[in-house]
Structure formats: C-alpha cells, structure tokens
Amino acid sequence: VQLQASGGGSVQAGGSLRLSCAASGRTFSSYYYYMGWFRQAPGKDREFVAAIRWKGENTYYADSVKGRFTISRDSAKNTVYLQMYSLKPEDTAVYYCAAGSSVEIPTAPRDFGSWGQGTLVTVSS
Secondary structure, eight states, X not given: OEEEEEOOEEEEXXXXXXXXXXXXXXXXXXXTEEEEEEEEOTTXXXXXXXXXXXXXXXXXXXXXXXXXXXXXXXTTTTEEEEEEXXXXXXXXXXXXXXXXXXXXXXXXXXXXXXXXXXXXXXXXX
C-alpha cells in the first residue's frame, strides 16, 4: 500500500490543523487492518499518536493527545484524517501516517508495515 500524507503547516498555540493520508494499492478488507499516525520531534523517537481500525472505526489515542486530536477515515476515498485542536508547542514534529495489520491494538512503529513520507507540523508559542 502507498500512503501520501498532507496538511502540515505552521500554527500558533491553540490553533488547529487537519492532516490527511490517502492510501492506494490495496483494498482494506481485513478486520485487523489499521491506519495510524505517529510523530517524531527532533532528537526524539517516533511516537504513537492515534490509530483507527478500518472496519468498525474503533479509535485509539496517546494520552498526550486524547481530547484534542480526532482520527477518522473516509472509506470511499481510502483516506484517514487527523484533526488536531488546541495545538501546543510540544506537538511540533514530523507526522507520519502508517498502515498495517495487527491482532492487538497497534501502538508501536513495528506494528505498521507501510509508511507515508511525513508532514511537518510546527506550533509556535
């Protein structure tokens, strides 16, 4: 599967952004298929942000973004979104979308086999 992320940019603290990730190259028929978002700040490891089960739309979030970020998907467009509200300077990072199959709820980079190219989000104070 090929993933194309977009929607990054620069905002002030308290602002909002919506990231998009368009997927192509396969059909998402498995119950265990997820798409997710990770982020990586300079000098830090890639960290889990959110994931959504393609069938059923179960969603999962890192504690640091719970209540501020919303992951959703449009099955007709094969696209997953990350709506980000109340952004903080510590949300500044390159955001990556990912896709993969997992029996357990996937929250580690190793749980995802396909990755997009990353889109930069910068939040200024």
